[in-house]
Amino acid sequence: MRPASATSQHLEIAQAGHIIASLQLPANRAPDRREAPQRPPRAGSAETPPLTIIIPVYRDLAATRACIESALTAVACTPGATIVAVDDASPEPDIKRLLGELASEQRIRLLTNAHNLGFVGAVNRALAETDTGDVVLLNSDTTVPKYALQRLQSAVQSTPGVGTATPLSNNGEYTSFPIPNRSNPLPSPDELELLDELAGTANSGIAIDIPNGIGFCLYITRECLDAVHELSDDFYRGYLEDVDFCLRAAEAGFRNVCIPSVFVGHEGSRSFLGEKRSLVLRNLRVLEHRYRRYATECAAFLLADPLRDCRAALELKLLCNEQRATSPHVILCGSAVGREIAVRRCRQLAADDRRGLIVHFRAEGRRQLAAIFAPDGGAPQSIALDVATAAGREALLRFLTDLQVRSLEISEPNRIPGACLAQLTQHFAYELLITDSRLAERAAIGSGLHPDWTGLVERARGVIAIGEDGAAFSVSVLGLQVVRPSDPLVRPARHPAASGPARLGLLALRGSATEFRFIRALGDQITNAHADTEIIVLGTTLDDLKLMQRTNVVVTGEIAVDDVATLIEGHGITKLVLDIGEPAFGHPLVDALLASGLPAAATEWLPTPPGRGRKTDLKLQPGFDTDETVAAVLGWVVEDVQLHPDRRSSRHRREVGARLP
Structure with missing residues (x-):
């Protein structure tokens, strides 16, 4: 053992009189801090x-x-x-x-x-x-x-x-x-x-x-x-x-x-x-x-x-100094899910050589912050204004005016402070970005707009929806014609069929009470119907530890698009459940999971024409409550087990002795 020392030590290793290694080793005893040097006064000098x-x-x-x-x-x-x-x-x-x-x-x-x-x-x-x-x-x-x-x-x-x-x-x-x-x-x-x-x-x-x-x-x-x-x-x-x-x-x-x-x-x-x-x-x-x-x-x-x-003060100076050939496109959102969809929308804008900025509204104690950031990692990143006050709302309006913003895209209007939303829509032309079903009277075909949002929709220059589901919802439920921005084609990443028990990959995006109750109810029903089936929750919930106390539930925690392939292969996921409660139209994780090619359970907002669509998918009807959705998913899983005996218990596989395709 080296001698204890409060300072570093030099170690040399020699062989036959020749040094073959020379090392500087750290102290192996904490120095005595009671005699720390004291700061001398700074000498005054002209x-x-x-x-x-x-x-x-x-x-x-x-x-x-x-x-x-x-x-x-x-x-x-x-x-x-x-x-x-x-x-x-x-x-x-x-x-x-x-x-x-x-x-x-x-x-x-x-x-x-x-x-x-x-x-x-x-x-x-x-x-x-x-x-x-x-x-x-x-x-x-x-x-x-x-x-x-x-x-x-x-x-x-x-x-x-x-x-x-x-x-x-x-x-x-x-x-x-x-x-x-x-x-x-x-x-x-x-x-x-x-x-x-x-x-x-x-x-x-x-x-x-x-x-x-x-x-x-x-x-x-x-x-x-x-x-x-x-x-x-x-x-x-x-x-x-x-x-x-x-x-x-x-x-x-x-x-x-x-x-x-x-x-x-x-x-x-x-x-x-x-x-x-x-x-x-x-x-x-x-x-x-x-x-x-x-x-x-x-x-x-x-x-x-x-x-x-x-940082915010420097960002403001930098933005004021920029010579912009075109005005930035500003997207308003009010949740973590809406933020991810807004980031994807900005990528679409960037593909058309248009710059996108995001204003994310969030509550922080008594404050209602409007955090302004560029999704590409550039400035701004640190500007946050308290729009719960009149001064904060005026500051946001002045900021957007100084940026020469000509148009806004508004998603999740129900999550944007009402006074701020009214002020912005009076001063700027805007479009609506459909990211969830909150604009509808009910999540049912033909229910139409909720009365609270009729005026907002009528004054909008247009309605935008990312992906097929958002467009189908807008047409069938809201009765609105929408514009669908072009997206880069994503090649499906096919995964080989997994052997062993059926494993449901269940996407949890919002961490809501609805999601938590659904997962718990589905876990109970699956345990009673087929004990070997497992649920892999892709995301976070209100209480991850509570769910993971169940023998058939695993919670991955927060995930990114790049994690999808690894999680599917690592957990041997055989089917996906994408709709729990509130949909998230255009969310990158939804599209990444669909691109996996695995059978998926999702809401069918428009009837699929005969001969189109995959028979292995589960089409959930709009307006299904938790019990109806759980029953439909349970029947879908049981059907899978019956068709694939290798996904039953090990005892059953030994009795059958054969794997069906």
């Missing part, structure tokens, strides 16, 4: 202290060149700033040549390591040779806008108690934009300059405390360095050493902040490539051993998301 930009370099010539060139431009605009590049024994001759030329021209100061020390060792060497002023640790796959360093330094100096500061980025974990905690695409250099300029206008003078800074572009004050010293060498070769440094800084009384008025581009994972996963897992164990509360603090930060308003 002069701007020097700023050193430290760039460790190992591989990837293109990314390194782009990084250093952008940093040189930014340094020229930042008084007192210099660049220190560390050649960490790069294996690429072109990188060595580039660094040598820049050093000979005195554009950078170059440190060269005889052996590869990893990110931590390279940074610590540069820190040891930088004894004055603040520093910025900069990854070699970043792109720095022209005035980013100058404004980052100014923001830190005007914010009390800062130890580390991190700008916004496309790929910066907490500080990622537009989608946080995701690697968003790297913008072009011109787009980065614009984002940085707009961030400076939108979020001037703001600093948001975060659990830890992010090392792609980490500004560290001299006071923090003097108290915390260097990066820990427990984090061999990099990843999470920046987190450890920031947590030690917090223990010493310093703040870790995000400066959302600055934006720096970051490509990410260029130096380590495929090694990232193993490095993160290794170093995460070290981090969790030292800071037991860190995971809880991160979870609390993600839940609160204090950077949302800053």
Whole structure:
């Protein structure tokens, strides 16, 4: 066993006097935190202290060149700033040549390591040779806008108690934009300059405390360095050493902040490539051993998301700055199911070179939020207005007007706050997107429109339905003629017939009481009629654990379209039940399951012409209640068992001894 140590240890393995392995091992005893260094006061000075930009370099010539060139431009605009590049024994001759030329021209100061020390060792060497002023640790796959360093330094100096500061980025974990905690695409250099300029206008003078800074572009004050010293060498070769440094800084009384008025581009994972996963897992164990509360603090930060308003402010500036040749198409929805259908509708629009935005209405306590987002992952993603107030409704109206929206598509009008719906329909032309049966008087053929929605339908420019079922419902129940947008053809993915007991794949989309009661009733009936049949619930319900206490029910939890084939094959699903309670016309999961080619039970809104349709499908009549639907599905399953003896119990199969087609 190694001796206990609060610091890292160096291990060498030798054979016949020759060293065959050299390892840097993490501490195996938690350090004593009672003697954590305390934050010294920041020295007042009329002069701007020097700023050193430290760039460790190992591989990837293109990314390194782009990084250093952008940093040189930014340094020229930042008084007192210099660049220190560390050649960490790069294996690429072109990188060595580039660094040598820049050093000979005195554009950078170059440190060269005889052996590869990893990110931590390279940074610590540069820190040891930088004894004055603040520093910025900069990854070699970043792109720095022209005035980013100058404004980052100014923001830190005007914010009390800062130890580390991190700008916004496309790929910066907490500080990622537009989608946080995701690697968003790297913008072009011109787009980065614009984002940085707009961030400076939108979020001037703001600093948001975060659990830890992010090392792609980490500004560290001299006071923090003097108290915390260097990066820990427990984090061999990099990843999470920046987190450890920031947590030690917090223990010493310093703040870790995000400066959302600055934006720096970051490509990410260029130096380590495929090694990232193993490095993160290794170093995460070290981090969790030292800071037991860190995971809880991160979870609390993600839940609160204090950077949302800053992202939203930047998005508003970005949208106002866009030069749009055509107006965006805006779709209103009010549920998670409606949101998925709206995303699919936006994909149809994109195929016609039309941009789609979604306004998703949802309740949050006493607030009625209208969350505005682009389904393609671009801006906006964080704008949310409280339309329960008159000011919030006016803000939404002004936002859509500024976007020059000419037309809306309204789905789920019953889930949109009435005052907001009335205001929007007065100011914009609109179409109706049929996603469920709530516009109908009853879910029965010829029942017609519900009186509450007659005026809304009459004022609409048209009615849109995605897929055959939505169009059939509109014609047969509502009596409306609809437009069906074209969809890319989906080839059916045929699955081989499964042997063994019958297994029903039952789609649960809404997590409603109707779905829960249906699954429970069907489970009881199937248990009494044929104990071997299993129900695979594809989705989530009101109480997954309660249902899974039954021996013949399995609940998969939330699923995506890409999961469908795996779930069908993994569970050996033989038939599908697609309609439980409220239909979801045009939902991607419904179409993905139909494309599997398995027999399916679904509502038949229009009679199928003779000779068309599959005999193996179960056509449910519109207006069936839960008991009638359960009875129909049960008879369909029992018929399947009678036709396929191999799906009965193992005892029966041994007696019959034959498999019928």
